[in-house]
Amino acid sequence: MMMQKKDEDTDGDMFQRIDKSTVLQEARAFNEYPINPKKCQQILTKILYLLAHSEVFATAEATETFFSITKLFQSKDIPLRQMVYLTIKELSTIAEDVIMVTSSLVKDINSTSETIYRANAIRALCKITDSSMLQSIERFLKQAIVDKNPSVASAALVSSHHLFNKNKEVVKRWINEVQEAANSRGLATQYHAVGLMYLIKQHDRMAVIKMIQNYSSGLRSPYAYCMLVRYIAKILDEEDIDGNARGLYEILEGFLRHKNDMIVYEAARAICNMKNVTSKELYPAVSALQLMLVNPKVSLRFAAIRTLNKLSLTHPQAIVSCNLDIENLITDSNRSIATFAITTLLKTGNEASVDRLMKQISGFMSEIADEFKIIVVDAIRALCLKFPQKQTMMLNFLASILRDEGGYEYKKAIVDAIFDIVQSIPESREFAFSYLCEFIEDCEFTKLSVRILHLLGAEGPEVSQPSQYIRYIYNRIILENSTIRAAATSALAKFAIKIPELRERIKVLLTRCLEDVDDEVRDRASLYLRILDDEELCKKYIVNENTYSLNYLESSLQEYLEDEALRKTAFDISKVPIITKAQEKSEQLRIKTKTAGILASSAMNSAREPSPKKSAMAESIDPQQQYAMEMEAIPQLAALGKLFTSSTLTPLTELETEYVVGCVKHIFQEAIVFQFNVRNTLNDSVLENVSIVMDIASQDDENIDLLQPLYCIPCNQLLYDQPEKIYVVYKRPQQYTPSVTFSCLLKFIVKDCDPTTGEIDSEGFEDEYQLEDLELSIGDYVAPAFIINFQKAWDEIGDANEVVETYMLTAATSLKKAISSVIDMLGMTPCENSDIVEDRANTHALLLTGTFVGGIPCIARARMIYESSTGVTLELTVRSPVRAVCEILSNAIN
Amino acid sequence: MGRFSDFLIALGFMKKKVNILCVGLDNSGKTTIINSLNPNKVDNGMIVPTIGFSIETFSKSKLNLTVIDMSGQGRYRDLWEHYYVDVDAVIFVVDSSDKIRTCVAKDELEQMLNHKDLKKRKIPILFFANKNDIEDSMSVADCSNALGLNNVKTKNWYICSCNGLTGDGILTGFNWLIGIIKKILI
Ligand SMILES: Nc1nc2c(ncn2[C@@H]2O[C@H](COP(=O)(O)OP(=O)(O)OP(=O)(O)O)[C@@H](O)[C@H]2O)c(=O)[nH]1
Numbered sequence A: 001m002m003m004q005k006k007d008e009d010t011d012g013d014m015f016q017r018i019d020k021s022t023v024l025q026e027a028r029a030f031n032e033y034p035i036n037p038k039k040c041q042q043i044l045t046k047i048l049y050l051l052a053h054s055e056v057f058a059t060a061e062a063t064e065t066f067f068s069i070t071k072l073f074q075s076k077d078i079p080l081r082q083m084v085y086l087t088i089k090e091l092s093t094i095a096e097d098v099i100m101v102t103s104s105l106v107k108d109i110n111s112t113s114e115t116i117y118r119a120n121a122i123r124a125l126c127k128i129t130d131s132s133m134l135q136s137i138e139r140f141l142k143q144a145i146v147d148k149n150p151s152v153a154s155a156a157l158v159s160s161h162h163l164f165n166k167n168k169e170v171v172k173r174w175i176n177e178v179q180e181a182a183n184s185r186g187l188a189t190q191y192h193a194v195g196l197m198y199l200i201k202q203h204d205r206m207a208v209i210k211m212i213q214n215y216s217s218g219l220r221s222p223y224a225y226c227m228l229v230r231y232i233a234k235i236l237d238e239e240d241i242d243g244n245a246r247g248l249y250e251i252l253e254g255f256l257r258h259k260n261d262m263i264v265y266e267a268a269r270a271i272c273n274m275k276n277v278t279s280k281e282l283y284p285a286v287s288a289l290q291l292m293l294v295n296p297k298v299s300l301r302f303a304a305i306r307t308l309n310k311l312s313l314t315h316p317q318a319i320v321s322c323n324l325d326i327e328n329l330i331t332d333s334n335r336s337i338a339t340f341a342i343t344t345l346l347k348t349g350n351e352a353s354v355d356r357l358m359k360q361i362s363g364f365m366s367e368i369a370d371e372f373k374i375i376v377v378d379a380i381r382a383l384c385l386k387f388p389q390k391q392t393m394m395l396n397f398l399a400s401i402l403r404d405e406g407g408y409e410y411k412k413a414i415v416d417a418i419f420d421i422v423q424s425i426p427e428s429r430e431f432a433f434s435y436l437c438e439f440i441e442d443c444e445f446t447k448l449s450v451r452i453l454h455l456l457g458a459e460g461p462e463v464s465q466p467s468q469y470i471r472y473i474y475n476r477i478i479l480e481n482s483t484i485r486a487a488a489t490s491a492l493a494k495f496a497i498k499i500p501e502l503r504e505r506i507k508v509l510l511t512r513c514l515e516d517v518d519d520e521v522r523d524r525a526s527l528y529l530r531i532l533d534d535e536e537l538c539k540k541y542i543v544n545e546n547t548y549s550l551n552y553l554e555s556s557l558q559e560y561l562e563d564e565a566l567r568k569t570a571f572d573i574s575k576v577p578i579i580t581k582a583q584e585k586s587e588q589l590r591i592k593t594k595t596a597g598i599l600a601s602s603a604m605n606s607a608r609e610p611s612p613k614k615s616a617m618a619e620s621i622d623p624q625q626q627y628a629m630e631m632e633a634i635p636q637l638a639a640l641g642k643l644f645t646s647s648t649l650t651p652l653t654e655l656e657t658e659y660v661v662g663c664v665k666h667i668f669q670e671a672i673v674f675q676f677n678v679r680n681t682l683n684d685s686v687l688e689n690v691s692i693v694m695d696i697a698s699q700d701d702e703n704i705d706l707l708q709p710l711y712c713i714p715c716n717q718l719l720y721d722q723p724e725k726i727y728v729v730y731k732r733p734q735q736y737t738p739s740v741t742f743s744c745l746l747k748f749i750v751k752d753c754d755p756t757t758g759e760i761d762s763e764g765f766e767d768e769y770q771l772e773d774l775e776l777s778i779g780d781y782v783a784p785a786f787i788i789n790f791q792k793a794w795d796e797i798g799d800a801n802e803v804v805e806t807y808m809l810t811a812a813t814s815l816k817k818a819i820s821s822v823i824d825m826l827g828m829t830p831c832e833n834s835d836i837v838e839d840r841a842n843t844h845a846l847l848l849t850g851t852f853v854g855g856i857p858c859i860a861r862a863r864m865i866y867e868s869s870t871g872v873t874l875e876l877t878v879r880s881p882v883r884a885v886c887e888i889l890s891n892a893i894n
Numbered sequence B: 001m002g003r004f005s006d007f008l009i010a011l012g013f014m015k016k017k018v019n020i021l022c023v024g025l026d027n028s029g030k031t032t033i034i035n036s037l038n039p040n041k042v043d044n045g046m047i048v049p050t051i052g053f054s055i056e057t058f059s060k061s062k063l064n065l066t067v068i069d070m071s072g073q074g075r076y077r078d079l080w081e082h083y084y085v086d087v088d089a090v091i092f093v094v095d096s097s098d099k100i101r102t103c104v105a106k107d108e109l110e111q112m113l114n115h116k117d118l119k120k121r122k123i124p125i126l127f128f129a130n131k132n133d134i135e136d137s138m139s140v141a142d143c144s145n146a147l148g149l150n151n152v153k154t155k156n157w158y159i160c161s162c163n164g165l166t167g168d169g170i171l172t173g174f175n176w177l178i179g180i181i182k183k184i185l186i
């Protein structure tokens, strides 16, 4: 490649006006004698250039070029030979008969003289090999893996990595060589060897754990250690930490004392991401990150603060000890670091430090990108709710940044923040409204104007001097587009209804709206003018504090429209549950919390700093959305309507069995869909016509016949290691939420199959495979919900339908276990970090919210006392607007 | 080839490059024979069926030889023709102990001789009746008959019996080939 560089310097426009047919003409030079290495290299470079710019080579052209390139094997020129390899790799997918260079490549790999191109030859060889040929070159690859030249060994290991996907069985046979390579002295070789070894063992958890223990000391490559840390993190994520994995935490903790920063960071991050991590376990990791905060390396400071920032969401108390160091980072010249520092402090800081922080933020707000501004705004929103006394200052700040330049997402975040503050701190309303009024005078985003007008209409009349807003609202009717005019008309009407003194004056304004050019505005104006004359109608349509469960309404309407029979009669709105506006808000908050999370993590990804964590984006994708999309693509399932909630994956087999099966339960309005993920781990067999037979194994419910099996969507063919999905659908009446244990049987036709060629026998026989029983419990009918202020929500629902039950959880040996089992049984979401319990505590209050199927909100408080002699005593109080839901939930404990 | 280098070659100062293509059915012993000719190769008893082709370059008898050792397996035989264009000589190896497949060898030979890139050219062909150590193997005359060599009138050819493992007979044939090449090229 050195040569090529020189060419570029001397002949800068070598790549201009390159034309495929000319290059192919030039390629005839490959057949000439004597070979001119420099000229041939240039031509090869041009071919690669064309390929890299997606020039299309026809098969015949590529094959012809490939054959003339094979003539270049006569030359012993090393750079030329390397170019030949590169080109062969690129052509390997287009040209025919590329395997014919196999022997030539093997010869180069085995060349005894220490030629530098042996590694290149290995890579080219693996690229051109198909799985039927793999056996014939196996011996050379095995040898190369243990070669004493690290670049050769690495090339062989990395190539094996790629080959693994094509032919697992053959690569698995090289495990001994890979093990030897892992002990070699080459740093990269170790790293690659550990990676390949994991790939080979990944489905055998015990083997992986053993491998981790084995290599947790004695390796030399820091990259290899980082990989180990990630494998540990993966296992800890899958497993209950109490079990086997306990020892793995200790390994992580040990890595925190490693002298390499990268390893320390990886280990600290893995600990911070652990599920159910205790403050004792967090302590050493946080201390390690704290040290990095003062490190001269920007990347380390960024990594550390970013991780602490994430941790501050779940464990704010754990990082309080770092506050001093974090404060110093506010003035960091790297703005991304400063932003994370501030938002972290805002989450953990105390009231006294808030003023100072806010001043500092104002100082650099204009210097950071929109996505970071959004993070800051979100942090301020949370802070304001935490310290209501500070709301004046916060609102001032929000108002001042609202005046600045910014895109829609940013402005929306600010408006959302102000809305939230208004909702939770009613005293702030007047103040906030005046800012919002000022904002809509000059707002370029229709959506935001409409929302603000709606809010003004809904809450403006309750503020002390409501008449002040009329002018702002009416100005919109004069100046804005029709969408905003319509919204402003509605807002005006609400003032008129709620404040009789203003009614006559507003009527005059509404009458003017009757002249509007837009019919929506005129329609609304005339509707309101009509209603205003009738007190009763006013109450019914406008002042009403209740609303329909919109999710439910939407799905019932959809169902109504799709079903011919239903449409014969009028739609019956009385079946749609009515919820209070407060409950509706909680639902909106849930959606907002979710999107805020996604925004924050995507903003982190787009930050220009190197991102050590690629999966952040993947994490932000909601699995439920994923499921919903998959099922909508299947017509039979799409007909079931909107997905209400999905459970997590329950394994129904061990991980190491022939067929690995797991189940996800999806609750629909009137159906339950059991999604079975099946994987065939036998490479010498293929399953066809794979279906699941479910039977009700046990239940204590005389109405169980209401639960009716509808159909199974089988999987036609289950190839080795290609997971497929099978769906079983049950119908259930809307209000019926049974708990049932199902027995499950996998039924299929099994056929033999040649692992190397993939050829399948035509003859097969029927067989079945018993799976573990599957529980459907009350928790499955509850969707997660999110609220900020538990007490407020608790009071709002009220004790009208409250149910209190007391239980003895004798099986629970600790509060921690009791908490996780209560959460599991109820399927509800813990609030205010109440799922975290101090290690030594023996009493605890767990706060839970959720949405019961049908869109009915539910909220619960679980008080627990632990005594070593009796286990955990639980007092469960459930509240919901629907009495039946309280009863169902309080009986769900067993 | 510039005039000057022709001159140097004539004087014996510079070695001329010669392309030799080695073909024949699979398992006939091509790679074994080429290895025994190649002074740079040590016999490590590690000869595996060739996949595709392999190029060996070495000097012998004051010539720079580039020997293209093709694979004889059925699926690669179509590839031989890609290398006909610039060959100076062909070595065709027959396994004289494999009577049954001599008709296949004959067929391949005919196809090669009738190929457009070889048909009009006067290039020498050396036939090795290899594996003469094996009992019941065919004699040179039998091989020649089986391949129908008497009908090959357009090319200069020679057949000799040899043993790839010990090297017996190989040089006899090879020296014949060198003699012809030197006559033609220089
Ligand atoms: N007994 C005997 N065996 C031989 C002789 N020459 C070669 N062999 C053996 O025949 C087998 C095939 O030899 P190769 O040189 O690989 O044959 P090839 O023609 O190159 O085969 P392909 O590369 O597949 O086309 C090897 O096991 C050799 O040891 C010989 O003269 N006598």
Ligand SMILES: [Mg+2]
Pocket (backbone or CB within 6 Å): B030, B031, B032, B048, B049, B050, B069, B070, B071, B072
């Ligand atoms: Mg061979």
